[in-house]
Amino acid sequence: VVVFLDDAHVADASSWEGVDYFARNLGDQRLLVLAAARPGELAENETATRIHLALEQEGLLRRLPLKPLDLEALGGLAEAVLEALPPRALVDWLADHSRGNPLFALGLLQALIDEAADLTAPALRSIPEELAERVGRRMKTLEEAELATLEALAAVQARVDLPDLVTFSGLPVERLAAVLEQLARLRLVREDERGRQLSYEVAHPLIQQSIYERIGGARRRGLHRRIARVLLAAGRLAEAAPHFVRSAAVGDEEAIDALRDAVHQAESRGTYREALTILEALVELIPEGDERWLDILGALSWEAEWVIDHRADTHALLGIKAMTTIGALLDASWDPAPRATVKFRLAHFLGWGSGELDEAERACAQARSLFEQAGDRGSTLLAENELAWLRGLRGDYAAMEAGGERVGTAAEAVGDPIAAIQGFHTMGHAAWIRGRFAEGEAGLRKSNAIAHSEGKVYRVTVGLISLASCLATQGRVAEALLLLEEAKTVNPGWRDSILPEWESIVHWFAGDFPTALARAEEAEARTVGELSKRRAIGVVFAALAAAEAAQTAQARRHLSRARRALGDRDWQFFVDACGHAEGILAWQQGSPSAALADLRGRPARILDTGAQPFAALVFLDLAEVAAEMGDVATAVGAAGQLEEIAERIDLDPYCALAAMGSACAALAAESSERAGESARRSVDLLSGSDWRAFRARALHLLGRSLLRTDPAASVEALEEAAGTFEACGAVWRRDRARETLRLLGARGRKAAAAGRGSTTLTRREREVALLAAEGHAAREIAERLFISVRTVETHLANVYPKLGVRSKLELVRRASEFALNQ
Numbered sequence: 001v002v003v004f005l006d007d008a009h010v011a012d013a014s015s016w017e018g019v020d021y022f023a024r025n026l027g028d029q030r031l032l033v034l035a036a037a038r039p040g041e042l043a044e045n046e047t048a049t050r051i052h053l054a055l056e057q058e059g060l061l062r063r064l065p066l067k068p069l070d071l072e073a074l075g076g077l078a079e080a081v082l083e084a085l086p087p088r089a090l091v092d093w094l095a096d097h098s099r100g101n102p103l104f105a106l107g108l109l110q111a112l113i114d115e116a117a118d119l120t121a122p123a124l125r126s127i128p129e130e131l132a133e134r135v136g137r138r139m140k141t142l143e144e145a146e147l148a149t150l151e152a153l154a155a156v157q158a159r160v161d162l163p164d165l166v167t168f169s170g171l172p173v174e175r176l177a178a179v180l181e182q183l184a185r186l187r188l189v190r191e192d193e194r195g196r197q198l199s200y201e202v203a204h205p206l207i208q209q210s211i212y213e214r215i216g217g218a219r220r221r222g223l224h225r226r227i228a229r230v231l232l233a234a235g236r237l238a239e240a241a242p243h244f245v246r247s248a249a250v251g252d253e254e255a256i257d258a259l260r261d262a263v264h265q266a267e268s269r270g271t272y273r274e275a276l277t278i279l280e281a282l283v284e285l286i287p288e289g290d291e292r293w294l295d296i297l298g299a300l301s302w303e304a305e306w307v308i309d310h311r312a313d314t315h316a317l318l319g320i321k322a323m324t325t326i327g328a329l330l331d332a333s334w335d336p337a338p339r340a341t342v343k344f345r346l347a348h349f350l351g352w353g354s355g356e357l358d359e360a361e362r363a364c365a366q367a368r369s370l371f372e373q374a375g376d377r378g379s380t381l382l383a384e385n386e387l388a389w390l391r392g393l394r395g396d397y398a399a400m401e402a403g404g405e406r407v408g409t410a411a412e413a414v415g416d417p418i419a420a421i422q423g424f425h426t427m428g429h430a431a432w433i434r435g436r437f438a439e440g441e442a443g444l445r446k447s448n449a450i451a452h453s454e455g456k457v458y459r460v461t462v463g464l465i466s467l468a469s470c471l472a473t474q475g476r477v478a479e480a481l482l483l484l485e486e487a488k489t490v491n492p493g494w495r496d497s498i499l500p501e502w503e504s505i506v507h508w509f510a511g512d513f514p515t516a517l518a519r520a521e522e523a524e525a526r527t528v529g530e531l532s533k534r535r536a537i538g539v540v541f542a543a544l545a546a547a548e549a550a551q552t553a554q555a556r557r558h559l560s561r562a563r564r565a566l567g568d569r570d571w572q573f574f575v576d577a578c579g580h581a582e583g584i585l586a587w588q589q590g591s592p593s594a595a596l597a598d599l600r601g602r603p604a605r606i607l608d609t610g611a612q613p614f615a616a617l618v619f620l621d622l623a624e625v626a627a628e629m630g631d632v633a634t635a636v637g638a639a640g641q642l643e644e645i646a647e648r649i650d651l652d653p654y655c656a657l658a659a660m661g662s663a664c665a666a667l668a669a670e671s672s673e674r675a676g677e678s679a680r681r682s683v684d685l686l687s688g689s690d691w692r693a694f695r696a697r698a699l700h701l702l703g704r705s706l707l708r709t710d711p712a713a714s715v716e717a718l719e720e721a722a723g724t725f726e727a728c729g730a731v732w733r734r735d736r737a738r739e740t741l742r743l744l745g746a747r748g749r750k751a752a753a754a755g756r757g758s759t760t761l762t763r764r765e766r767e768v769a770l771l772a773a774e775g776h777a778a779r780e781i782a783e784r785l786f787i788s789v790r791t792v793e794t795h796l797a798n799v800y801p802k803l804g805v806r807s808k809l810e811l812v813r814r815a816s817e818f819a820l821n822q
Contacts (some may be wrong), residue, residue, distance in 0.1 A: 001029075001030065001031050001032070002031075002032045002033075002034065003022075003031065003032070003033045003034070004034045004035075004036070005019070005033070005034070005035040005036070006036050007036065007037070007038075008035035008036060008037040008042070008048065009037040009038050009039075009041040009042040009044075009045055009048065010041070010045075011035075011045075011048065013047040016045075016047050016048050016051045016052075017047070017051070019033060019035065019051065019055075020051045020054075020055065023055050023060040023061065024060070027060075035052075038103075038187075039187050041138070043185050043186050043187070044138075044141060044186070067100070068099055068100020068101060069098075069100040069101075069102055069105065070100065071091055071092075071095055072788055072790060072791060073100075073788065074091050074094050074095055074098070074100065074105055075091045075788070075790040076788035076789055076790045076791075077094075077102065077105055077106070077109075078090060078091060078094060078105075078109060079788075079789055079790050079793075080789075081106070081109050081110075081113075082109075082119075085790065085793055086119065087119050087120045087553065087557070088553065088554070088557065089119075089120050089121060089122065089557060090112075090119045090120070090122050092525075093122040094108060094109070094122075097205065097206065098206070099204060099205070101204065104131065104204065104206050107128040107130055107131045108124070108128060108206075110128065111124050111127075111128040111129075112124065120556075120557065120560065121560070126213075127206065127209055127210050127213060131206060131210060132210045132213070132214075135207055135210040135211060135214075136210075136214060138186070138188070139211065139214070143179075145169075145171060145175065145179050146179050146182060146183055148169060148170075148171075149165070149169045149171065149176065149179050149180065149183065150183060150188060150189070150202070150211055151211060151212075151215055151219075151223060152165065152168045152169050152223060152227070153165070153189065153200060153201060153202050153208070154202055154208050154209075154211040154212040154215070155212065155215070155220065155223040155224055155227060155243075156168065156227060157208065157212070158201065159192065159199045159200070159201040160199060160200055160201065161197060161198070161199045162176075162197075162198040162199065162200070164230070165180075165200060167230045168226065168227055168230060180200060187203055188202065188203055188207065189201070189202060189203055190202075190203045220246070221246070221247045222247070223247075224243040224244075224246040224247035225243070225244075225247035227240075227243045228240045228241075228243035228244045228247060228255075228258065231243065232244075232258055237258070237261055237262040237265050238262060238265065238266065238271070238274060240258060240262070241258065241259055241262040241274075241278050241281075242281075244258045244259055244262075245259070245278075245281040245284075245285075248285055249285075250284070250285055250286075250287065251285065251286070251287070251290075252285060255285060256282065256285055256286060256292060259278050259281065259282055259285070260282075260295055260296055260299050261299070262274075262278050263275050263278050263279060263282075263296065263299045263300070264299035264300075266278065267299065267300055267301040267304060268301065270304075270305070270306060272304070272306040272307075272311060272312055272315065273312070273315045276312060276315040276316070276318040276319045277315070277318060279296070279318060279319050279322040280318035280319070280321070280322070282296060282322060283321045283322055283325065286325075288325050288328065289328070289329070291329065293322075293325055293326045293329055294326075294329060296322070296326065297326050297330075297338060297342065300341070300345075302337070302338075302341050304345075305456075305458075307344070307345055307348050308348075308382055308385075308386070308418075308422060309458055309459065309462070310348065310352050310389075310534060311458075311496070312348070312349070312352065312353065313352075313532035313534070313535070314353065314529055314530050314531075314532045315353075316348065316349040316352050316353025316354075316532075317349070317353040317354055319345065319346075319349045319353075320346065320349045320350060320353065320354060323342050323345050323346040323349060324346065326342050327339070327342045327343065327346060330342060335374070336370040336371070336373040336374040337370070337371075337374040337376060339370050340366075340367045340368075340370030340371045340373075340374060340376070340379065340383070341367075343363045343364070343366045343367035343370060344363075344364065344367035344371075344379070344382075344383055344386065346360075346363045347360045347361070347363040347364035347367060347383075347386060347390070348360075348386065350363065351364075351386075351389070351390050351393055352393075352532075352533060352534065353533075355393075355533060355566075355567060355569040355571050356569075357390060357393055357394050357569075357571075360390055361387065361390050361391075361394075364383055364386050364387050364390060365387065367383045367386075368380055368383035368384055368387065371383055377414060377416070378411075378416050378418065378419055381407050381410060381411050381416060381419035381422075381423070382407075382418070382419055382422060384403065384406070384407050385403070385404060385407040385419065385422045385423050385426055387403060388400045388401075388402075388403025388404045388406075388407065388423075388426050388430075389426060391403060392426075392429075392430055392433075392572065393571055393572055394570075395570060395572060395573060395608065395609035395610075396609070396610070397430045397433050397434050397609055397610035397611060398430075398434065398610050400426060400429075400430035401426075401427050401430035401431050401434065401436070401439075402427075403426065403427075404422075404423050404424065404425070404426030404427030404428075404429075404430060404443070405423070405424075405427040405443070406423070407419060407422065407423030407426065407427075408420050408422075408423030408424035408426075408427055408443070408446070408447070409423070410423075411423050417450050417453075417454050418454070418456075420447075420450050421447050421450045421451045421454065421456060421459050422447075423447075424443045424444070424446045424447035424450070425443070425444060425447035425448075425459070425462070425463055425466065427439075427443040428440045428441070428442065428443025428444035428445075428446070428447060428466065428467075428470070429443075429444065429466050430610075431443055432444070432466070432469070432470035432473065432474075432613075433610070433611050433613070433614070434610045434611065434612060435611075435612035435613050435645070435648065435649040435654075437470060437473075437474045437649070437651070440470045441467065441470055441471070444463055444466055444467040444470060445467065447459070447463050448460055448463035448464065448467065451463055457490060457491045457493075458491065458493075458496075458497065460487075460490055460491065461487045461490060461491040461494055461497045461499065462497055462498065464483045464484070464486055464487040464490070465483075465484070465487055465497065465498060465499050465502050465503075467480075467483055468480040468481070468483035468484050468487070468502075468503075468506055469502060469505055469506060471483065472505065472506040472509040472510070473509060473613045474613075474651055474653065475509075475651065475652065475653040475689055475690055475691055476690065477506065477509055477510040477690030477691070478690055480506045480509075480510075481506060481510065484499065484503050484506060487499055495526060498534055498535055498538070500519065500522065500523035500526065500535075500538075501520070501523050501535040501536075501537075501538025501539055501542075502535075502537070502538045503519050503538070504516040504517075504519050504520045504523075504538045504539070504541045504542045504545065505537070505538055505541045507519060507545070508541045508544060508545050509690075509691060510690060510691075510692070511690075511691065511692035511693030511694070511696075511724075511727075511728040511730070512728065512729070513545040513546075513548045513549045513693075513728055513729040513730060514545075514549065514729040516541065516542060516545035517542060517545050517546055517549060517551065517554065519542075520538070520539060520542030520545070520558060521554075523535075523538070524539075524558075524561070530561075530564060530565060531561045531562065531564065531565040532565060533565055533566060533571055533574070535565070536561075536562045536565040536566055536574050536578075537562075537572075537574050537577060539558050539561050539562045539565075540558070540559070540562050540574065540577045540578055540580075540581050542554075542558045543555045543556075543558035543559045543562065543578075543581040543585070544580075544581050544584060545729075546558060547581065547584045547585045547588045547732070548584075548588075548693070548728070548729070548730045548731070548732060548733065549729050549730070549731050549732075550588065550731040550732045550735075550801055552585065552588070552589065555581070555585050556585070559578060559581055559582060559585070562574070562578050562581075563578055566578065572609065572611075573605070573606040573609045573611045573614060573615075576602045576603075576605050576606050576618075577606070577614065579598055579599070579602045580598075580599065580602050580603075580617070580618045580621070582598050583595045583596075583597075583598030583599040583602070583621065583625070584621060586598055587621075587625055588732045592625050592628050592629050593629065595621075595625045596622075596625050596626060596629055596631065596634070599618060599621060599622045599625060600622065600634070602618050602622075603615045603616075603618035603619040603622055603638070603641065604641075606618060607641070607645075612645050612648065612649060613649070613654070615641075615645065616642060616645045616646075616649075616654055616657050617657075619638045619639075619641045619642050619645070619657075619661060620638070620642060620657050620660055620661055620664075622634065622635075622638040623635045623638035623639050623642070623660075623661040623664035623665060624660075624664045624697075624701075626638065626664070626668060627664040627665065627667045627668035630668060631668065632665070632668045632669050635661075635664050635665040635667075635668040635669075636665045636668070636669075638661055638664075638665075639658070639661035639662045639664060639665040641661075642654075642657055642658040642660075642661035642662075643658045643661070643662070645657075645658070646658035652685045652686070652689070653685070653686065653689060653691055653694070655685055656681075656682040656685035656686045656689075656691075656694065656695075656698065657682075657694070659678045659679070659681040659682035659685065659698075660678070660679065660682045660694075660697065660698055660701055662674070662675075662678035663675045663676075663678035663679040663682065663698075663701045663702075663705060664701065666678060666705075667701070667704060667705065672705050672706070672707070672708060672709055673709070675701070675704070675705035676702060676705035676706055676709070678701075679698055679699075679701040679702035679704075679705050680702055682698035682701070682702075683695065683698045683699055683702055683717075686698055692724055692727070692728055693724070693725070693728045693730055693733075695724065696720075696721045696724035696725045696728065696730070696733065696737075697721075697733065699717045699718070699720050699721035699724065700717075700718065700721040700725075700733065700736070700737050700740070702714075702717040703715075703717035703718035703721060703737070703740060703741075704718075704740055707740075707743060707744065711744050711745070714744060715741065715744050718737050718738075718740055718741045718744075719741065721733075721737045722734050722737040722738050722741065725737060731801040732801075734801075735801065735804055738804055761799060761802060761803075764785075764795060765795050765798055765799050765802070766820060767785060768781055768785070768792055768795040768796060768799065769795075769796070769799045769803070769811065769818075769820050770820040770821055771784060771785075772796060772799075772808055772811055772812075773811050773812055773815035773818075773820055775812060778792045778793055778796070796808070799811070803818055
C-alpha cells in the first residue's frame with residue numbers, strides 16, 4: 001500500500017498524528033507513506049515540524065529534496081499548460097525566472113497567459129498575484145528584526161557577506177545570526193559558506209522581487225541610501241552607485257557627487273557599460289542647463305578606447321541624452337577640446353546605438369573641426385576615421401574604404417599607431433565587404449600587426465574576426481577557422497567582442513550549418529539585454545543556417561532578434577540581409593512565390609552599397625527561385641548580375657556562383673544543354689573548395705540539367721549532392737535532391753532511399769520512430785519510454801528529415817521502407 005499526502009505542509013494535526021502512528025506501529029507492514037511539502041511552509045506547522053523531525057532522528061523518515069526542473073522538464077511543463085510546443089525563448093525565460101521551481105514556473109506561465117504576453121519574447125508587468133500573496137502571508141509571521149533583515153537583503157539584490165549585512169541591518173552579529181538561522185529554516189534566505197566566508201541572499205529571485213515591491217517608497221529609499229553610504233565609506237563606488245540612484249530625488253547633492261565619482265572610476269577602469277548606465281541615471285537627477293553637468297564632463301575620460309572601438313553596443317543608447325545635455329552647455333566660448341570630445345561621443349552613440357546616421361555624421365564633422373581647432377592631430381584623425389565608418393553604416397563602402405585609407409596613411413606618416421590601427425582596419429574591412437579581397441586582407445593584416453606590437457588585445461581580436469570573414473567569403477574557410485581559434489587564444493575576453501555572433505558567418509560559408517547554429521545559440525545565451533546592430537549580421541546568418549537545417553522556429557527567432565536590433569532604419573546592408581533570410585525561409589517552407597517577393601529588389605539594393613559578395617549570395621537565390629517559378633526574365637537578370645560581379649571579383653568561387661546563376665536561367669528557359677554546361681563548370685570551379693554547400697548546390701543543378709539527356713550522370717550528381725548536403729546539415733536541400741532523384745526511375749529511387757533509413761537514426765530515435773510508426777501518440781510514446789512529450793516531439797523532428805518524411809502520417813504509411821524493427 002502506498003499512501004501519498006500532497007501539500008503536507010497544510011495538513012492538520014490529526015493527519016500528522018496519523019503519519020506518526022503508521023510509522024511507529026505498522027513497521028512490519030508493506031506500507032509506504034510519501035508526503036510532499038514545501039519546506040518553508042512546513043516549518044511554520046508546529047505539529048508537522050515536531051513529528052517529522054522526531055521520525056527523521058529515529059530513522060523512520062527520510063527526506064528527499066526535489067531537484068529543480070531542468071530545461072527539458074520545464075519545456076514539458078509549458079507544453080502541458082499551453083497544449084502546444086512552447087517557444088525556446090519561453091523555456092529559457094522560465095528557467096531563468098523560476099530557477100526550476102515548478103510552482104513558480106506554473107505561476108509565471110499563467111501570468112503570461114493572463115497578460116496575453118508574447119511567448120516568443122516573454123515579459124511580465126508584475127509579479128504573479130498568487131505568488132505575491134503567498135510571500136505576503138509568510139512575511140506577516142515574521143518578527144520585526146527578521147522582516148528588516150529580509151528587506152535589506154531584498155534591497156541589495158545580490159549576495160551579501162555577513163559583515164556587510166551586519167552594517168546594513170544595524171543588528172548586533174549575535175542577534176543577526178539567530179535571525180538568519182530562522183530565515184534560512186523558513187527557506188526565505190539561502191546561506192553560502194565558502195571557506196571562512198559566509199554570505200546570504202534571498203532564496204529565490206521571485207521572492208526577492210515580491211518582498212521588494214512590498215516595501216513602502218520612503219522606507220525603500222531609506223534602505224538604499226543606508227546601503228549606498230556603507231558601500232561608499234568602504235570605497236566600493238561601483239556597488240554604491242545604483243543604490244544612490246534608487247534613493248535620490250532630482251538635484252540630490254550627495255547622490256550626484258557620488259555618481260560623478262563613480263562615472264570617473266568606471267571610465268578609468270574601462271567599464272563602459274557601468275559608466276553609461278550611471279550617465280543615464282544622472283539625466284534623471286540633474287536638470288537640463290544645470291552647471292553640475294560640467295562636473296560630469298570633467299569626470300569623463302578624453303581618450304576612452306571603448307568609444308573608438310565601438311564596444312558600447314545597445315548601451316550606447318544610454319549616453320545620447322547625457323551628451324546632448326552637456327553639449328548644450330558648451331557654447332562657443334569654451335575650449336574646443338571638451339566640445340569636440342562631447343560631439344565625438346555623441347556621434348558614436350547615435351551611429352552605433354540609435355542608428356540616427358544624419359545626426360551622427362553632423363556631430364562627427366563638428367568634432368573633427370573642433371579637434372583641428374584644438375590642435376589635436378591624433379583625435380582629428382580618429383574623428384575622420386569615425387566619419388568613414390558612418391559612411392559605411394549609411395551604405396557607402398567605397399567612401400568608407402577611401403576614408404580609412406587616408407587616415408591610416410596619414411597616421412603612419414606622423415607616427416600615430418592608434419589612428420593607424422583604426423584607419424587600416426576601416427579600409428580593410430570596407431574593402432573585403434566590397435569584394436576587393438586582396439586590398440582588404442592587406443589592410444587588415446597591417447592593422448593587426450600594429451595592434452599586436454602596441455599590445456592592443458581587443459583590436460587584435462576584432463582584426464582577426466574581420467580577417468577571418470574576409471578569407472571565408474573568398475573561399476579560404478580553413479584559414480578563416482584557424483584565425484577564429486587564434487582570436488580566442490589571444491584574448492580570453494573574446495566573448496565581449498563581436499566574435500560570438502560573427503563566427504556563425506564563417507561556419508555558414510564553410511557549409512557547417514549545425515555549428516553555425518550552435519555558436520549562435522551560445523552567443524544568444526550569453527547576451528545581456530537586446531542584440532546590438534553590429535552583431536545583427538551574424539544572427540542573420542544563424543537564421544540562414546537554421547533555414548538550411550529546416551529548423552523553422554530557430555530561424556524565425558533569430559530573424560526576430562535581428563529585426564528588433566536594426567529597427568526600421570537602413571544600416572549597412574543588414575536590413576536587406578534580413579529580407580534575404582526571410583525569403584529563404586519562405587522557400588524552405590514551400591512557398592517559392594512568397595520567397596520571390598521577399599528576394600526581388602534585395603540584391604540590387606545590397607549591390608548599391610558596394611557589398612558585392614553578399615549581393616552575389618542573394619542574386620543566386622533569386623535566380624534559383626525564379627527558375628523554379630518559371631520566371632525567365634528575373635532568372636536571366638539575376639544571372640547577368642552574377643556575371644558582372646564575377647568579372648569584378650575575379651575569383652573561382654564567384655565565377656562558380658555566376659555559372660550556377662546561368663544554369664538557373666537556362667533551366668528557366670528549358671535549355672537543359674546550356675544548363676548542364678554551366679552547372680558542370682560551376683562544379684569544376686568548386687572542386688576542392690571549402691564552400692561545400694555551394695558545390696552541393698552546383699551538383700544539384702547539374703543533376704536537374706541532365707534528367708532527360710543523361711539519367712545515369714544525373715543520378716550520380718544528385719547522389720553526391722544529397723550526401724554533401726547531409727554532411728553540411730542542409731536537411732532541406734538534401735530532401736530536395738532526393739525528391740529529384742525519385743524522378744529517375746528505379747535507380748533514382750534506390751539511390752534516394754540509400755541515403756536515408758533507420759541506419760541514420762540514434763537508438764532512442766529508432767525507438768520513438770518505431771512506436772510512432774505503429775500509430776502511438778506522442779503522450780503514449782512518452783509514457784512507454786519514460787521521457788517527456790517534448791522530448792518525443794524533438795526526436796520526431798530529427799527523425800522526419802533523416803527518413804525523408806514530412807509528417808507522422810507519412811511515417812506510418814512508409815514504415816515498411818525503413819526496417820525500424822531491425
